[in-house]
Amino acid sequence: xxxxxxxxxxxxxxxxLHGTGGNENSLIPFANFIDSETSILGLRGNIxxxxxxxxxxxxxxxxxxxxxxVEETKKLKTFIDSFIGEKGFKPQNTYLLGYSNGANILxxxxxxxxxxxxxxxxMHPMIPLKNFQLANQxxxxxxxxxxxxxxxxxxxxxxxxxxxxxxxxxxxxxKVYRYEHxxxxxEITDVKSWFNQQ
Numbered sequence: 001x002x003x004x005x006x007x008x009x010x011x012x013x014x015x016x017l018h019g020t021g022g023n024e025n026s027l028i029p030f031a032n033f034i035d036s037e038t039s040i041l042g043l044r045g046n047i048x049x050x051x052x053x054x055x056x057x058x059x060x061x062x063x064x065x066x067x068x069x070v071e072e073t074k075k076l077k078t079f080i081d082s083f084i085g086e087k088g089f090k091p092q093n094t095y096l097l098g099y100s101n102g103a104n105i106l107x108x109x110x111x112x113x114x115x116x117x118x119x120x121x122x123m124h125p126m127i128p129l130k131n132f133q134l135a136n137q138x139x140x141x142x143x144x145x146x147x148x149x150x151x152x153x154x155x156x157x158x159x160x161x162x163x164x165x166x167x168x169x170x171x172x173x174x175k176v177y178r179y180e181h182x183x184x185x186x187e188i189t190d191v192k193s194w195f196n197q198q
Contacts, residue, residue, distance in 0.1 A: 001079050002044035004028060008037055013089045015041045015080065017102025019124075021052040027099060030183070034192040038095075041083065045101065046072060055105040062126070062152065064104070069128060073108040077116070095195065097121040099183060100152075104128050107161065110170070115140040119198040121191050124181055126153050127161050137170035143194045144172060145187050147179045 004024040014035060016027035024042035031040045045055035047068075056072040057065035084094050094117045098106040103125035110120065111128060114135030122144045142165060146158040155176060162174045173194060177187050 001046060001076075003083075004040075004042040006040040007087075008039045010039075010088065011090075012038045012093045013041060013084060013087070013095070014038045015043065015094060015096045017043050017055060017096070017098035017106060018045070018053065019100030019102055020049070020054050022099075022102075023053055027097065027102075030188055030191075031097070033188060034097075034195050039087075039089075043076075043079075043102075045105075046075065054101050056101075056108075064128065066129065069105070069108055070112075073105055073112055076105060077109060077113060080117075091117050093118055095119050095198075097123070097191070098125070099123040100125075100181065110137065110140065110142070110165065111135065114138055114169075119143070119195060121145070121195070123183060123187070123191070124150060124153055125158070125161060127157055127164070134164065134168040137165060137168050140165075140170045141198055142170050142172045143191060144174045145183075145191065146174070146176050147181055147184075148176055149179060150181045152181050 014031045016031050018026040024044040028042045045053045047054040047057050057068040103122040107125045108128040111134050115138040119141040162172050165172050177184055
């Protein structure tokens with residue numbers, strides 16, 4: 001995968017995954033705001049959709065190519081595990097944040113593998129897979145943020161995702177904002193506070 005790596009702390013790594021059309025640099029300012037002393041890894045999705053970077057293919061907006069999602073989820077885990085092993089980070093000290101498309105593949109990662117890494121932030125995610133037997137989440141710490149007026153993801157769908165994760169053992173904090181699909185200042189401030197409490 002293409003990536004941007006900023007090495008600081010040798011003990012903690014913060015991995016960020018962009019939304020559709022973003023790149024490895026898109027969420028680094030957010031990561032810096034959340035924790036200015038932690039090493040940061042910004043990833044770029046492997047899929048190019050008409051010039052837009054994504055982490056997996058879709059058939060149309062809101063409809064995922066499930067086969068490709070599963071394939072790219074496994075590739076993502078292989079890449080992360082190889083990277084943190086090479087750099088000497090422990091999985092439990094590897095924190096992840098994904099926005100939109102990046103949040104969706106992180107949700108798929110949770111569905112497939114359960115608790116592997118440290119706390120995870122899913123910003124404006126959708127349900128990644130239907131009728132899927134989730135791996136046990138083993139009290140995985142997750143914060144999910146959503147927009148009450150988000151035209152791409154209904155609050156009902158986000159509520160259902162929260163329910164699914166909790167029923168499978170996750171410890172989920174869900175925050176809803178009166179905004180749309182973009183990340184608001186208050187949202188990223190709340191995510192920072194949440195990470196600092198973990």
